[in-house]
């Protein structure tokens with residue numbers, strides 16, 4: 001991402017120099033400033049000057065306290081909890097306290113957090129799991145790892161979150177879990193999801209991998225479902241290169257998750273405890289280096305979250321005024337959006353038919369890095385291939401597999417995947433003037449949309 005941005009900046013600088021030179025040669029020195037202004041008004045893709053030439057704030061952020069934290073673990077020679085380290089457990093205590101969860105199990109990554117949740121809830125072969133298609137592939141992968149059947153429920157294009165109104169209709173007597181995702185740091189409609197789950201006595205696994213610090217009616221997400229899963233992978237708003245955590249309020253379930261993540265060995269209560277719990281397990285442990293980094297990063301997350309929120313709200317206000325740009329809405333009960341992504345829908349009709357790919361290209365050339373986000377996950381050919389595998393053929397009735405594609409169609413999501421535009425969270429960490437530049441660049445592209453479409 002940063003590399004793309006630098007390339008865009010270099011390209012636009014080159015174009016700027018070219019166009020300035022051309023202007024000077026044709027118009028003479030005295031007319032140069034006038035010509036410069038006219039050129040500057042044009043999109044970079046049409047030879048004008050880019051709106052922005054500086055990179056957005058670098059990510060991840062590091063400071064002296066991170067170095068200190070890592071050195072401390074290094075010198076202690078206790079690098080993991082399986083060799084006497086205390087740092088992982090300290091992080092678990094602090095993260096549970098911070099979020100208001102009763103229990104926390106730190107794990108190797110967000111995928112492991114989801115995997116351990118499904119395993120501990122005994123979701124397995126023959127079961128159906130409800131999930132959104134607008135998510136990172138890991139949400140799906142863990143379902144397939146358990147040989148469960150993924151049942152996609154369509155996306156609400158206004159919020160980009162799972163359309164909670166469509167969940168009840170997707171539940172069958174094979175459904176064993178609902179896995180909403182708080183995508184982009186916004187929050188899925190948890191009240192409706194929890195209500196649907198409650199009437200059918202189904203567990204809810206919150207995929208909060210993008211939503212650290214987000215809140216639903218004043219409570220931290222990840223504490224409202226049966227488990228809440230977090231990722232601390234490098235791109236996430238709170239990170240330690242790779243890392244994860246499961247939150248949960250049920251003690252028994254917490255013990256099962258803990259045991260699953262460390263080869264079925266029970267959490268030691270006092271002294272050594274080598275008793276085994278459960279029958280399936282793996283090694284999904286976090287190291288104390290990562291836990292130490294999470295604790296040192298913790299000193300910055302609140303302030304960063306506030307900065308992102310201020311900038312994102314301001315940017316959304318600016319972009320809402322541009323015809324054809326619709327920022328993702330935050331649900332009214334989401335009292336805090338974590339802004340892992342700033343997402344909006346782009347309507348090419350309002351930009352003289354300029355296709356989204358060309359819009360993204362033009363915006364990148366203005367020095368504003370952006371992407372089109374996810375493609376439809378429910379249509380990935382590898383799912384179909386998996387359903388044709390021997391294991392799935394043995395586990396599910398032929399009718400179930402035959403109807404799967406039809407049953408998991410998500411037309412709203414298909415459309416959203418064609419229209420979405422994303423900015424990454426680090427772009428929200430700079431001054432407010434950065435947001436003005438983003439809006440300026442989009443307005444400029446809109447003014448010249450017909451020319452860009454022809455070019």
Ligand SMILES: *Cc1c(COP(=O)(O)O)cnc(C)c1O
Pocket residue numbers: 109110111112135136138139181207209210230231232233242243244
């Ligand atoms: C990042 C992410 C994951 C996976 O987390 P890892 O730490 O990369 O394993 C799962 N779900 C969502 C929505 C994510 O964004």
